[in-house]
Amino acid sequence: MLGYPTHFGQMECMKLLAQPRFIDKRIGYLGAMMLLDERSEVHLLVTNSLKNDLSGSSQFVSGLALCTIGSICSEEMCRDLATDVERLIRSSNTYINKKAVLCAWRMIRKVPDLMEVFIPCSRNLFNEKNHGVLIAAMMLVTEMCERSPDVLDHFRKFVPNLGRILKHLMSGSSPDHEVAGITDPFLQVKILRLLRVLGKDDAKASEEINDILAQVATNTTTGKNAGHAILYETVLTIMEIPSESGLRILAVNILGRFLLQTDNNIRYVALNTLLRTVAVDYQAVQRHRATVVDCLKDPDVSIKRRAIELSFALINQTNIVSMTTEILIFLETAEKEFKAVCASKMYIAAERYSPSSDWHLDTMITVLRLAGDDVPHEVVSSIIQLISSHSELQHYAVGALFRAAAADRSNAQPLLQVAFWTIGEFGDLLLVPRDEEKSRIDESSVLALFEAVLPCSLSALPTKLYALNALAKLAARFGSTGDRIAALIQVHQSAFHVELQQRSIEFAQLLAQPQKSAYLERMPVITHNSLHESAAAAAAVGEATPDEHTNLLGESAPAAAAAHSGAAMDDLLGLMGGVAPSASAAPVARLGGGLDDLLGGLGLGGETVLSVPVAAAAPIGDGFDLLDGFVVVPPATAACGSIALNTKGIEGLVFVESDWCGDACSLKLVVSNNNPVPVTNFVAQIAVTKVSNGIKGGPQGVLGITGESLRPQSSQPDPIPGAFQLRMHIRATYELNGHTHTIDGECSTFHGLA
Incomplete structure (x- = not known):
């Protein structure tokens, strides 16, 4: 009735069920099956009519009642009428017998507890001669065996x-x-x-x-x-x-014959069953590998989908080369929906069974070229991890990827991304030809690739980001193309996309520094990740490349490992257990907001979750901070600052203003407002621990700074007229958007502390 109310006809059905004539009962039961369900109030009234008709003399009336029970039975109705249905199962009338067995099957599906009512009568059904009763009996016994282990043991005999x-x-x-x-x-x-x-x-x-x-x-x-x-x-x-094994081989051979049928439905069923059978008898399915591969050429998409899944399931150590050849042939003309699946599964198979690292890389370069933009980011990051972790592969990889990228500069963006990352890290190896390479690659040829890809409108944004990172690294590795690299980077300072513009400006400032080589060292080896863990790997080498930024800050591989070690952080900071830092410990700044803050989100978090060297947090060049953007801090003092406050957009840096004289020196506090709105009524209180000498000129070791206003996105230097050592506490209150805020900070590491 399409969901419309049916109460208008329910009582009419009840009246028809009470009529003695068969034609009336047939219409009444038909209406009841369509108009009634378990939630109907009239449903309970039907039970009495059903009970009377199950005991009637007419087999056709009893058959109608059994059909109605199977269609609309509720739990209460099943329990009330189970014994009547069980009695009809024992009937000698095959017409009633078949309908009663099917009704019992429906009742057990509704109320499994009723199985013990029907088990005794079910045993006699195996001796039936009527095929209809036998089919119904098989359904009933199968249902009971699947629901109860005890019933299963009973019927095994x-x-x-x-x-x-x-x-x-x-x-x-x-x-x-x-x-x-x-x-x-x-x-x-x-x-x-x-x-x-x-x-x-x-x-x-x-x-x-x-x-x-x-x-x-x-x-x-x-x-x-x-x-x-x-x-x-x-x-x-x-x-x-x-x-037995021989019987399983016979079963797989039957499926192999199914694959030779012209009916696509039979072939699909065979492929689907073989895919489930691989785990049971792998070698038997291997015998039909050639037939499975032929199914990759079938025009039916469903058959190709099952064939490609089965093909990858059949790859092993001995057939990896031949199977890969067939799959690459398929990939060349495959539909878009298959390319991403093939790229992912091909990397997993090659990682597991490849005969050598060179073969693994060559195969994946071909996959990148054939699959084009449909290659998932997880595959890109996994290939980068492969190159990073195999030092013997890096020289060959940078040359192979450069040639592949130069041959196809627009269609395969993932290929360009892998190539740019590799060239950026190991571009200096391109200039040293391998023994088997006759032609030498010069710096100009490498830069020509970037000059062709970066301005191209077909190049994707992630590809351009990879290219900019690579150019910054090449500036420290190449000697004669510095001007061309600088020009390629600076041209994007007015780019429409913010990320591209920001990287261009940051790298331009970075390359102007004399110590740029230290900032642009090679990344540490990327830890191994399976393709199923590639989301984390994509964060390390993908579009945002946070690890790349971290390395650009000047961390060498050992320093990076130390900076990301939890135990090392605690030891360097000396704050958790109240232990002062050792004299040999490197100065460390506390940055809130986590790893994402390395890309410009500092000050959004509250607590400290990551430590990096202080030099990394210092502004570079003319007041441009690689982490925070433009911060007005004098370059002369920016290189020796320690973070004392970094909460809710307020950042306080402590700088050593004069040389240490004995156990005292003069410091300067620079407070920055990184919020987009001004801060008013800023009050800062600065205190030192009891183990210190105190602040000269301050009452009881406390210095107050009041009445200051900080413009948005600006900083205000406040000289501290005194000298102290070791640990300093800062508490600041201010008003922002009409609300008063209080923040606390601590600084325990100062440059120049002997």
Whole structure:
């Protein structure tokens, strides 16, 4: 009724059910099956009419009642009428018998507890001659066995009975039940399904079933769908139970013959079943590898999808080269939806079975070229990790990727991204030809690739970001192309995209520093990650490249490892346990906001989660901070600052203003407002610990700074007229957007502390 209310007809159905005539009852039961459900108030009133009609003299009326129970039965109705249905199952009338068994099947699915009511009468059903009753009986017994292990053990002793029925169907001829020359394929399929349930995880029952299955597999004729259905169910049963190896090979051969059929439905079923069978008998499926590979050429998308999954499942150490060749041929003309899947699975297979690192890299370069922009970011990061972790591969990789990128500059963006990362890290190796390479690559040729890709409108944004990072690194590795590199970087300072513009400005400032080589050292080896963990790897080498930024700040590999070690951070800071830092410890600044803050989000977090060297946090050049953007801090003092405050957009840096004299020196506090709105009524209180000498000129070791206003995105230097050592505490209050805020900070590490 399309969801419309049906109360107007429910009572009319009840009136018709009470009529003695069959035609009235038939219409009434038909209406009840369509208009009533378990939530209907009239539903309970139907139970009495059903009970009366189940005991009626007319088999057709009883049949209507059984159909209605199976259609709309509720839990209460099932419990009330279970004994009546069980009585009809024992009936000698096959018409009633079949409908009662099917009704019992529906009732068990609704109320599994009723199984014990129907188990005794179900045992006698195996001796039935009527095929309709037998089919219904197979469904009922299968349902009960799947729901209860005890019932399963009870019916396992009937395996010989099922075998006799199946053999009789194969050997006998019954024109009334014959379909395409096969006697009742529907009943045979139901028996095979029940045998699969009875033989699972039971060696004794499976031993009896194996003989039956062998006869079915060898005696069933193919060529018609009826025969294919029986053979398919036979294969599923063989693979599900503890069967003999020879029988499993026979089952796989049946599926192999299915692959040779012209019917796409049969071929799809065969591929789908082989994919499930690989885990059971890998070697048997391997024998049909050539047929599976041929399915990659099928025009049907569903068949190709299953064939490519099965092809990757069949790859091993011995056939990796030949299977890869076939898959690359398929990838060259594959639809877009297959390219991402093939790229991911190809990397996993090559990582596991590749004969050598060079072959692995060459294969993935081909995949990058053929799959184009459909290669997932996870594959890009995994290839980068492969190159980073294999030092013997780096010289070959940078040359191979440079040539591949030069040959295809627009269609395969992931290929360009991998190439740019590799050239940026190992570009100096390009200038040293390998023994087998006859032609030498010069710096000008390398820069020509960047000059062709960066201005191109077809180049994706991530590709341009990779290229800028690579150019910054090449500036420290190449000697004669510095002006061309600087020009390529500076041209993007007015780029439309903020990330591209920011990197261009930062790198331009960075390259102007005399110590740029220290900032642009090679990255430490990227730790191994599987393709399933590639989200983390993508964060390390992908579009945002936070590790790249960290390395650009000047960390060498050992320094980077120390800076990211939790234990090392605690020891360097000396704050958690109240231990003063050692004299040999490197100055460390505390940065809030986590790793993401390295890309410009400082001050958003509150607490400290990452430590980097102080020199990394210092502004570079003319007041430009690689981390925070433009901060007005004098360059002369920026190189020796320690962070004392970094909370809610307020940052306080302490600088050594004069040389140390004995155990005292003069410091300067620079407070920066990184919020987009001004800060007013700024009050700062600065105190030293009792172990210090105190602040000269301050009352009780405390210095107050009041009444200051900080413009948005600006800093205000406040000289501290005194000298002290070791640990300093700062508390500041201010108003922002009409609300008063209080922040605390601490500084315990100062440059020049002896």
